[in-house]
Amino acid sequence: METKYNDIIFKEKVVSLFEQNRAQIGANDTTRMSKERDVAFKQFKKVGFPNKKMEAWRNTNLKDVFAYNYNIQFSPADEKPELIEAFQCNIHNFDTQTITLYNGWYLSEDKHLITLPNGTIIGSLAQAIKEYPELVQKHYNKYTNIEENGLIALNTAFSQDGIFIYVPDNVKTYKTIQMVNILDKEDNLFIQNRNLIIVGKNAKLTILHCDDSYNYSRSFTNTVTEVFIDEGAEVDHYKLQNLNDNSTLINTTYFHQELQSKLTTNSITLNGGLIRNKINVVLNGEGGEANVFGVYLVDKEQHIDSQVFVDHAKANCNSDELFKGIIDDNATAVFNGHILVRKDSQHTNASQTNRNVQLTDKATVYTKPFLEIYADDVKCNHGATIGQLDEEALFYIKSRGIGDYDARLLLLYAFAAEVINKISIATLRESIDDLVKKRLRGELAICDQCVLQCKDQENTYEFKIDISKI
Amino acid sequence: MLKIKNLHVSINGKQILRGLNLEVNRGEVHAIMGPNGTGKSTLANVIAGKPGYHIDKGEIIFKGKNILELPPEVRAQEGIFLGFQYPVEIPGVSMTNFMRTAVNEHRKYKGLDPMPAGEFLKLMKEKQQLVEIHAKLTNRSVNEGFSGGEKKKNEIFQMAMLEPELAILDETDSGLDIDALKIVANGVNKLKTKDNATIVITHYQRLLDYIVPDFVHILFDGKIVKSGGKELALILEEKGYEWIKDESPN
Amino acid sequence: MKEEEQNNILNEVTQGDYKFGFVTDIDMDMAPKGLNEDIIRYISKKKNEPDFMLEYRLRAYRKWLTMQEPDWAHLKIPPIDYQDIIYYAAPKKKKELSSLDEVDPELLDTFNKLGISLEEQKLLSGVAVDAVFDSVSVKTTFSETLEKHGIIFCSFSEAVQNHPDLVKKYVGSVVPYGDNYFAALNSAVFSDGSFCYIPKGVRCPVELSTYFRINTAGTGQFERTLIIADEGSYVSYLEGCTAPQRDENQLHAAVVEIVALKDAEVKYSTVQNWYPGDKNGKGGIFNFVTKRGMCKGSHSKISWTQVETGSAVTWKYPGCILLGDNSIGEFYSVAVTNNHQQADTGSKMIHIGKNTKSTIISKGISAGFSNNSYRGLVKISKRAENSRNYSQCDSLLLGDKCGAHTFPYINTANSSSIVEHEATTSKISEDQLFYCQQRGIDTENAIGLIVNGYAKEVLKQLPMEFAVEAQKLLSISLEGSVG
Structure with missing residues (x-):
């Protein structure tokens, strides 16, 4: 009430x-x-x-x-x-x-x-x-x-x-x-x-x-x-x-x-x-292409809701969706994907993926990848997963002498990197990459300037692990 | 038995065959050779009636009938068999069930009753031995999880089961090691009679060491540019396709 | 299944018409049309029910009055006039039946025509049948054999009379009457259905089967099934359905509840072939079904397999509540829609216990002007440590006038669990079709073959007698779907 x-x-x-x-x-x-x-x-x-x-x-x-x-x-x-x-x-x-x-x-x-x-x-x-x-x-x-x-x-x-x-x-x-x-x-x-x-x-x-x-x-x-x-x-x-x-x-x-x-x-x-x-x-x-990507890192009491609607109104179009998220503490993540392939939108290729890593029992994930298809000559797929870090990968990394905390960070970073790597501007990619690393280490406060961390430029945060060790 | 006259075929507006002529009689083995992209597979597919090709001109007469208007299954029932270059996997459909359906459809076309189960199983066993295909393959789903070689052997096995009058083998040698190649060729040779004919489509001469053709045709740029006996394949092997390009009037 | 059987089926299938569309002419005992408390009292009185059952019905009815028909499914349903339905229709009985000879020959004949023989000597080997005709169970076969093992398999009405304690304890325990609109309606007016209790440690030696038949025009069918598998027991249960061909729609709203106690296993298979309506979408059954199993004890397992080919509208989500630790839920489904049929079906897996596992395999096939939706919910609660779900939902489209949709809802509140969902939608492969055609198989047969192959993963879960039936149905349902 x-x-x-x-x-x-x-x-x-x-x-x-x-x-x-x-x-x-x-x-x-x-x-x-x-x-x-x-x-x-x-x-x-x-x-x-x-x-x-x-x-x-x-x-x-x-x-x-x-x-x-x-x-x-x-x-x-x-x-x-x-x-x-x-x-x-x-x-x-x-x-x-x-x-x-x-x-x-x-x-x-x-x-x-x-x-x-x-x-x-x-x-x-x-x-x-x-x-x-x-x-x-x-x-x-x-x-x-x-x-x-x-x-x-x-x-x-x-x-x-x-x-x-x-x-x-x-x-x-x-x-x-x-x-x-x-x-x-x-x-x-x-x-x-x-x-x-x-x-x-x-x-x-x-x-x-x-x-x-x-x-x-x-x-x-x-x-x-x-x-x-x-x-x-x-x-x-x-x-x-x-x-x-x-x-x-x-x-x-x-x-x-x-x-x-x-x-x-x-x-x-x-x-x-x-x-x-x-x-x-x-x-x-016709001939359109839409790539819709996203990555979200949430913790504390935060709530992130990603809603994607792709309407294949004409034939011969491609769409690709990839959303990945890491959910910590009491945070909540929602993903609702909706692909609509209209009648006569033949030769549609559409793909929709949502992957989540849930780090605590207090976190909640809701995902609903939804396909609505009215044309027959199409290739559509979707997938959603909610899980944790791969234990075998974790063990593998640890067996090379890397501590648990760093090993987890490394895997979390790798998980998010699939989306980050899709950023086509190298300089932007590198700086977002940095931000994600910092975010995962809990070092990213609300910066006193813009998100791009200009103030700290000389002092770029390095990921502690040397990846070449693995 | 087969007469192809001035065949012009295009796909999505692109001309592939431009005036192809070919005549195959009973008891003959024809080899069609040519570089990639000259229309060899198109020819095989068009004879078998694969949808998606546009016949611009010409006709294909099989046993005195123009077959261009016939659906693929009727052409098959008439006795045309295509050994696919890339046989497709049909998950969940067992080879036995698949072949049983095919054999009985052929029989229905000839006005015969379906083959009793016992007889059918016996026939399967017989043909398996003939083409040296392991029985376990025929218990699996059609082509599912088959290796490249197994798929090709399976094509020859199906040919043995259906006993076509005209068999077209599209690049049956591609992806085969020498042992598999021998088994496949052996199967084809065993199935050869004076009443049936075989068209072997290949890129290499290698297969023709084992399936000896009566005629060799060289397909280039949508036309047969040179025909001859089996020695033609050897010349081709020696001189390469460049030779044809030089020889070709275009 | 043997290959020749598969082939016989395909050979036999030459006509695409609904084979079970005939009507049986038989004297019926019927309630007047409409629904009110008096009708509910009438039904309860007819069945000589104890007070608790009547009370239950009335509570459900009062709840129902406050509820709305659900509108969230991807279905277009014309308004249903609930006052224009007969809620009770039973073949008139002359006296209590003591042997098969006393069953109305018309009825026996009906079931014979449907391929269900009620005469013990002609029974499918190893299958005990409970035949439900309109509102009531006509005959349960094999009951004596079952009695030897202490298994109770009887009509729901008999169970209310003879085993009221069991009924009272478990009815509504998995699907409470307020669960949804149709469950509430069913709880108020359910007529009959099957009841089954497998005692501790007993492995039921035969398949138990219920065959549902709607016959009388203007009736709704509201059957209620309750299966209780006590500790360490096992049972495989089959359900089949048909209805006459009619121009008006008929309502079917059933509730099935399964309770599996510690170490028990229940396999529930359905081949649903209610009349789907004609080629223009006229007539057909509205099928609103609530089926749910409760894995109450640890290491218990409930497995649902369904082949859905009939009904004008299908609305059903068989699911499992995985309460016991290490319990397992499974759902295997093939849903075919053709012409103007609509299906919105899937599964709910609610993980509550630790180390619980669930699997969902759904194969949707749409043809004609039909719409076929998968709708599922996988929920992992906080307590359900180390739980796993795997879902695979594929859709196959035949023709460009139909629709295939996938609505998977996934919620997790646990960090040691893994949920995976995968789905694909595509049309039938032209390469596969051409390959079959090149071997001399015509298009219609080729589609039958390919579709049966596509659905194999689910069909192989069915007991053999049903698998044969199901394969036939798949081919029949799709006839005429290619132009």
Whole structure:
């Protein structure tokens, strides 16, 4: 009963906030966007927040999240963070174009939207709506489904700012664009980010999307990202999450792929209170390829929920899913994979794998790899395992003179490495590799800067074991 | 018995055979040789009726009938046997059951009653000995877990069971050591009569030391570019396929 | 099984029609349509039940009234009017039966037509049969032989009369009446079914078998089976089902409970061939079944094998609660759907005891316009140290209008256990088909061969008499599935 109580109160508060601030929220809207905002609000009012009775939420309970009060900022704060340069992460030899959201608002010294020499536009979505309303409107809210759950509707109703990226046809952006989401506020924040990424025909984009907290304040972030990948385009997408234990992050991404396009998305969750990554991929053109990978390392009371939906809407597409997780202490991991092969989507190849290492009896793992297939000329498989480290491998390593602790670390690291090794940018791979090692050794605190550990660059953590010994 | 006239075949729009002619009579052994990718397996598959090939032009006459419209099982029942290059595994289906079904389907086609179980088992034993295949293989599922050599022997065993009028052996020698090769060739020779014919498709001359052909054809670029007696295989062995490329008008 | 038998089966199969679609004309004793407390009292009174049984029924009924039909399965089911069903129908008995001669000849004939002889001399060797016709058990064979071993094998109604203590102790102990909507309905109105008790240390010398037949139009069948295997005992139990061909749908909601005490083993096999409806999806049985076994004692084992070819809709998840340490649960399933059939079936393995093991092997075959789903739950509780589960769920698709789906739920709360799930979905291999055709076997026969081969792993778990039946069924069910 209490659950209902909390989420209803929270819902009512949110509804009245919307009604009071309606004018300010939609200040930049085009007519169509404004209309869609009202439709979404109505939908949210109708369904409210997701609850455990919903199949997709049966193992993720938001009850505790609603027990707190949160503030919504309807305009960017006046004060700028003091250490803005501190957020400029730079991995050695990793040249990125960084854009930052600070407490949900685009952060910049001067311009809110910049055009790179190759024509790529990056910056604030709010600003893009003002400057390129046609371009934004062509894709905005086209790939989301506000009926998926109340949070999607809520985001669509409330969203004011987020990241906007547009890569014109045939432009290959070699520089990785890094989106950094930073939470830094003394009072509890409720943030509705909305990102829109448009990748033109035969274009190429690499994005690194980081979610970080700066302090231990409570937060509830509800992010919705739409990514449109046009014919022949290629997107490499990396998501890095390193939030404090008081943070709740609901991250929903919609990838819409056209003919012969290629997507690789890799979610790396290192820390967070409650994180739910919902990844939707629609293969809407023949010859499409989607690689959806993820690795999660959770401990204490943390909760990670990975939801992947791959819709083979057209024939001759390939999809490959691999999610691996290590679950320690009282943590909970949820994996729900869903592959849908529609009628006439012949010659589909789809694969779905979830592997978990459960380290304690207090940890819980729920996995449900789900196949729904309506075409016959397909090759689909899925697999899920929950287990422990291979005792024989452990013994083998120990027999070479390596202690139990290090032997276990080594195997855990090797377990996670299968996903890490799929990161195609060497410098990024190496630095994430480091982070994972540190995380496994319990050395990774919430860094006082971004997740990429720039401050400690000289002092890189070395894995104690010399692998050549084995 | 078999007449192939001006056969043009393509697969997914790509031309493989471009005007192939071939005539095989009863009692003859023909060898078809040629480099990889010239259409040897295509020819075998098209005669047997494998789906997926498009016949652009030409005809295949078997025992006076154009067989191109016939489904594969009817061609088999008419007496065409294909020894596969890569025999497929059929898990859970025992060889005995498989052969029994096949034999009885052949008999049904000829208007005969199914073979009584005792007689069938006797026939199995007889043919096993003929082709020197171990009885334990025929108790397993079709080709499942068979080694490369066992699979090929199993093809010859099935040929012995079904007694085809025309046997096409597609690269039956590939992946065989010399002992297995001898056993396979021996089996083929024993099955040869004046009423049946054999087409041996091979890349190497080696097999032809054991199965001696009456005719050798060289398939190149979708056509038979040279035909001759068994000596042709020896010339080919000596000079290599480059020789054909030079000889070929294209 | 001998090869020639396999072949005879395939040869025999020439017609794809449902062979058991006839109706028996026989005088029936029937309750009026509809469901209320009076009907439940009527059923209970008809059966002369003790108070505890009536009380149980009424509690279940009251619970049922508060419940909703489950809607989570991947099934499209037209609304069922529970007031438009006859909940009790029994062949009219003239007097108590004392020998087979007194069984209505029409009934004997019906079972003969179904290939089930109730005359002892003609019995399948080594199989004791309990035949259930609509709501009641007509005849149990072999009971005297069984009595010698102290085995109780009788209709559920007889058990209520003669062994009330056992019934009272175990009924609802594995599937409580509130377990789900259909279990509650069954607990309220169940008519008859089989009861079986194997005493300590006894290895049942024959296969026990129940044959279920729905005959009367407008009736539902709600049978209840309870099997208790006492310490160190063993029994193999078979269940077969058919129904006449009718245009309207008929409801079948059964409950099967198995209790295995220390060191006991129960093997339960089902060949389910209820009328599946016609080629256009008209008619057929709605099959909502709750089957569950409790491995109560240590080192006990329960094994479910099912071949599901019939029913318009199948909703069943035979499972095991592995309570005893070192207990074992197994589930082997072949589910075939053709035309407009729908199946949502799988297994639940609940590991509670230490060192418990479970295996799930499921082979789904979909053809025509059908939808075939595997749904399973593997749950490892905190206490279940060193437990293991292995699941393999494969789906085969024949044709591009059907669907194959896999919903495996896996939860673990224990760090010394290992759970593995694997599944593949693919169409029937064209290379295999061509290989068979090249040997002169036509497409339909080739599919029969390949599908039977594909299902072999499960079929080999069946007792021989059933395996023959099952193989036949697989081939028949798929006829006409290739264009």
